Each structure stands twice: as C-alpha cells, then as structure tokens.
Amino acid sequence: MRIIINHSSMIPIYEQIVDQIKKQINNHTLKENDALPSVRSLAKELQISALTVKKAYDFLENGGLTKTIHGKGTFILAVNEETLLEEARKEIEDYLEKAIQKGKQAGVSYEEIKEMLELLMEE
CATH class of the missing domain: 1.10.287 (Helix Hairpins)
Incomplete structure (x- = not known):
C-alpha cells in the first residue's frame, strides 16, 4: 500500500490518509480482508505521529470500511x-x-x- 502525504496541503494529514485508502478500496487495489500496515509502521514510514494514523484508521472503521482486531491488525471489510x-x-x-x-x-x-x-x- 502506498500513501503519499503532502505536508503543505490544507487538508489534514489524517484526511489525506483516509482519502488515499478509500481510493485504493474504490479501485480494488485494496480488497476484502487485506491488512493495513500497523499504526506504528505506517507512522514511521510517513514520519508522522502514530496518533494521526490512529485517527485515520478510526475514521475508516467508523465509516464501515475497516475492522480493527486487537493484537491482529486493521483489515478491509467487504466493500459495498x-x-x-x-x-x-x-x-x-x-x-x-x-x-x-x-x-x-x-x-x-x-x-x-x-x-x-x-x-x-x-x-
């Protein structure tokens, strides 16, 4: 999974993450049961706070796009x-x-x- 953050954008970083994951779900790059990177690993890769990644993942989960299983990770749900x-x-x-x-x-x-x-x- 590839995510590019634009630090000079007016769009908050967590929204940029959410938007890019949604696009990858829409174009079927990410499919049902695919695992997202861990919060810590994505934060490290993007050089941002783990809290920002967590906020993005929570937003996706609240929107019904992902499911987080404690100790296992965050996974893409069936796409409606x-x-x-x-x-x-x-x-x-x-x-x-x-x-x-x-x-x-x-x-x-x-x-x-x-x-x-x-x-x-x-x-």
Missing part, C-alpha cells in the same frame, strides 16, 4: 459499492455547496454558476 457511491455523491454535494456559496458571495448569478458546471461537465 452502493455505500461507496453514496459517499462519493455526498462529497460531491459538499464541494458543490461550497462552490455555490462562494459564487453567491462574489455576486455570481445562478445562471453563471449553472453554465460553469455544464462547461466543466463537458470536459
């Missing part, structure tokens, strides 16, 4: 494609909501925002 799709939709909705609010604050009309979205969708 519908759950992943719904999560992606929610994330897109959040981004769109932020973009629309930013547009409104800048005085951009609904029609202009709609036109921008349509142009982006054509690409």
